Amino acid sequence: xxxxxxxxxxxxxxxxxxxxxxxxxxxxxxxxxxxxxxxxxxxxxxxxxxxxxxxxxxxxxxxxxxxxxxxxxxxxxxxxxxxxxxxxxxxxxxxxxxxxxxxxxxxxxxxxxxxxxxxxxxxxxxxxxxxxxxxxxxxxxxxxxxxxxxxxxxxxxxxxxxxxxxxxxxxxxxxxxxx
Amino acid sequence: xxxxxxxxxxxxxxxxxxxxxxxxxxxxxxxxxxxxxxxxxxxxxxxxxxxxxxxxxxxxxxxxxxxxxxxxxxxxxxxxxxxxxxxxxxxxxxxxxxxxxxxxxxxxxxxxxxxxxxxxxxxxxxxxxxxxxxxxxxxxxxxxxxxxxxxxxxxxxxxxxxxxxxxxxxxxxxxxxxxxxxxxxxxxx
Numbered sequence: 001x002x003x004x005x006x007x008x009x010x011x012x013x014x015x016x017x018x019x020x021x022x023x024x025x026x027x028x029x030x031x032x033x034x035x036x037x038x039x040x041x042x043x044x045x046x047x048x049x050x051x052x053x054x055x056x057x058x059x060x061x062x063x064x065x066x067x068x069x070x071x072x073x074x075x076x077x078x079x080x081x082x083x084x085x086x087x088x089x090x091x092x093x094x095x096x097x098x099x100x101x102x103x104x105x106x107x108x109x110x111x112x113x114x115x116x117x118x119x120x121x122x123x124x125x126x127x128x129x130x131x132x133x134x135x136x137x138x139x140x141x142x143x144x145x146x147x148x149x150x151x152x153x154x155x156x157x158x159x160x161x162x163x164x165x166x167x168x169x170x171x172x173x174x175x176x177x178x179x
Numbered sequence: 180x181x182x183x184x185x186x187x188x189x190x191x192x193x194x195x196x197x198x199x200x201x202x203x204x205x206x207x208x209x210x211x212x213x214x215x216x217x218x219x220x221x222x223x224x225x226x227x228x229x230x231x232x233x234x235x236x237x238x239x240x241x242x243x244x245x246x247x248x249x250x251x252x253x254x255x256x257x258x259x260x261x262x263x264x265x266x267x268x269x270x271x272x273x274x275x276x277x278x279x280x281x282x283x284x285x286x287x288x289x290x291x292x293x294x295x296x297x298x299x300x301x302x303x304x305x306x307x308x309x310x311x312x313x314x315x316x317x318x319x320x321x322x323x324x325x326x327x328x329x330x331x332x333x334x335x336x337x338x339x340x341x342x343x344x345x346x347x348x349x350x351x352x353x354x355x356x357x358x359x360x361x362x363x364x365x366x367x368x
Contacts, residue, residue, distance in 0.1 A: 038351050047265075110264035132257065134268040135279075 005072050006169070006178040012071065013176055015064045020152070022057050023097075026050060027149050051108060052118040058101040065094075074178070077168045082158075089155055096148040103144060106137035201241035204333060204365025206252065208235055212334070212364035215254060223353035229261030229270075236286075238365055240333055242323065245293040250301065250363075254284040275348055281308050289313075301337060308346045314339050316361065331367035336360075 008016070033046035076083045108115050109125030110133040116122045130136075162170035169178040206213045216230045236252030256278040259267055271278040288303035297320040305314045318337035326332050341357045343350050 107268065108265055111262060111267075113264070128264075134264040135257075135271060138268055 003072065005074050007173045007176045008073060009071055010176065011067060012064075012073070013174055015060060015067070016174055019057065019060065019064070022053060023148065023152065026053060026057070027145055030145060048116065049118075051104070051115050054101065054104050055115060055117045055123055061094075061097060061101070074169070074173045077170050078162065078166065086158070089151060089158070093148060093151050093155065096144050096151065099144045100141060100148065103137040103141040107134050107141060110134040110137075201239055201244070201247055202331075203239050203368045204237060205368060206234075206236045206238070207332070207364045207366050208233075212332075212362075214362045215252075216360040216362075218358040218360065220353045220356075227261055227266075229259060229267075231255065231258050231284075232260050233258035236363075237368075238288075238363075240365070242320070242333075245299050245320075246291045248291050249288050250303075251287045252285065254286075255282065256284050256307075257282050276308055284308075286314075305341070307341070308348050310346045312345050314341065316359075318361075326366075332364055333367070334362070334364040336362060 007013075029046060029050055033042065033050060036043050036046060076086050078086065105115065105123070106129070110128045112125045112127035114122040114124045159171045159174070162168050163172070172178045213234075214230055215234055216228060218226045218228050221227050231254045233255035234252055236250060238248065238250035240248045256276055257271060259271055259276070259278065261267055261270070270276060273279070284305065284307040286303055286305045288301055290302040292300040292302065294300060299318055299320075301316040301318045302313065303316075304311050316337040316339040318335050321334045321336055323333040324331065337359075338361070339359050341359060343355055343357060
C-alpha cells in the first residue's frame, strides 16, 4: 500500500510544466514553419529543431509514463462527474500526444531517411509502411496538434476553475503547494 | 482450348510481319520500361531529378507514316517521387501541384510532325494542375522489333520544357520551368 501524497512529486511536476511549455511552443513553431518560404533562413532549421524536440519529448513522455506508474499521485479532486471527465481528458491528451509522435515520425521517414536529433544522434527510419504515408501522416499530425491544443486549453481552464471557484488543491498540487 | 490458342498465336505470328502498318501499343508500365522524369533547378546551382511512378497510356504508331500516330497518357500526380518523402509531400501539396485536388495529369496528342531520321514533334494538350495547354514534345524513335518473349515493341525518347507559370504552379526562385524527359516503350497489342 503506497502512502497518500498531497502534491505531485518534483519530477512529475517538472515533466508536466516542461511538457506544457514544449507542446505549446511546438504547436506555434509547427504552424509557422510549414508556411516558411524556401528562401527563409529558417526553412531548414525550424523543421530540424521541431523534429529534434519532438523526438526528445517522446522519450520524456515514455519516461513520464513509467514514472507515473512507479510513483504515487495525489487524488483527483472535484465531483464524481468532474473526476471522470478529468480522467478522460488526461487519457485523451496522452493518446493525442502519442499520435503526434507517431505521425510526425512517419512524415519524415517514408523514404527510409532517419531523423537527426540536434545532430546528437539519429532515429532510424522504417521506410514506407503504407501508401501515401507522408501525406496522410501530415494531415493526421496537423489535426491532432489542434485537438491537443484544444484539450490542453480545456485542461488549463478546468485547473483555473478549481483554483479560483472551488478553491481546492487541483492546481496547487501541480505546483507543490497543496494546503 | 490450348490448341486453339496455339493456332491463333501462330496465325498472328505469321500475319504480324506482313506489313509495317499502324498498330496499337500499350505503354509497358507493368514491366517499368517507361518513365516520366522531371528535372527542376535547385537554387539555380544544380538540378533535382524526379519522376512520376504511376501512369498508363497507349499509342498507335506506324513507322511508314509517323504523322498518323497518336498517343494518350494519364499520369497519377500523387505518385511524384524525387527520392525525398518530405520534399515530395511539399511538392504534392497545395503549394505546388496540389495532387490531392488534381490527381491526374493527361496528355493527348493532336498532331505529329515527321522531321525525318526517326525524329518527330509530338504536339498535344497537357492537362496539369487543372490547366490545359498545348505542348510540343521533341521525340525520336529509339528502336523497334521483336522482344525475346514473343512480343513486339517500339520505344521512344522525348523531351519538353514546361513553364510552371503556364500551369498556375508556384514559381520559386530559379525554378520557373521543368524539363521533362520521357522514355516510352510500348508493347504491340
